[in-house]
Amino acid sequence: MSDLTRRMNILLAILAVVITQVGAQTDGPECRCGMFITLWNDAYEVHKLPPIDIDDCSAFETCKSMCAAEYRDLTNNGDLNHELASGYNVGQEICIKLAQHHGMSIDVMYETVYGYARQCNGPWDYDGESSINHLCCTNGHYIPCA
Numbered sequence: 001m002s003d004l005t006r007r008m009n010i011l012l013a014i015l016a017v018v019i020t021q022v023g024a025q026t027d028g029p030e031c032r033c034g035m036f037i038t039l040w041n042d043a044y045e046v047h048k049l050p051p052i053d054i055d056d057c058s059a060f061e062t063c064k065s066m067c068a069a070e071y072r073d074l075t076n077n078g079d080l081n082h083e084l085a086s087g088y089n090v091g092q093e094i095c096i097k098l099a100q101h102h103g104m105s106i107d108v109m110y111e112t113v114y115g116y117a118r119q120c121n122g123p124w125d126y127d128g129e130s131s132i133n134h135l136c137c138t139n140g141h142y143i144p145c146a
Contacts, residue, residue: 029054032118033067033127035094037111037135043124046094046113046135049074057120064117064127069109071074071115071129078132080113080142091135091142108137 033049049070054063076082080091088096092112098108103105136145 011108028122029057029120031063031066033070034118034124035071036114036116036124037094037108038114039108039111046097047074047090054119057122060119060122060125061116063119064125067115067117068127068129075113077130078113078130080084080131080133081143083106089142092132094135095137095142097139101145107139108135111135 031052031054033052034045035047035049036043036045038044049067052066052070053064067086072078074082074084075090080094081089083089084093085094094113096110097107111134113135115127116124117127134145136143
């Protein structure tokens with residue numbers, strides 16, 4: 001076996017160990033928060049909030065409470081017209097995501113945006129927060145609902 005072949009085999013073995021180690025690592029318990037709309041009996045996640053590290057997976061009400069606070073903070077208490085640091089308002093960010101990530105070229109009219117919480121990869125559950133105004137999107141653009 002040539003020196004180059006031996007070095008390649010060693011590198012491949014090291015790479016395999018690294019990939020195995022990275023794949024085996026798991027993050028600690030997390031509370032995930034998201035914003036959803038419901039269309040045609042299907043739910044669409046329209047905005048992801050940053051995950052929150054938690055101590056363990058036994059306090060789901062605490063997770064829901066933290067997600068509700070994140071929702072209120074991001075939306076200024078549920079206002080889709082609230083301006084974000086990006087310069088867009090919450091509604092426009094959502095309409096962009098619907099068009100780009102969900103491929104929705106259809107209009108979305110008079111939808112309520114709901115806050116949800118998910119703990120430790122469990123099911124999503126409504127956190128009690130919802131938008132105070134409706135979401136209306138046309139071709140990826142947020143428009144005031146008439």
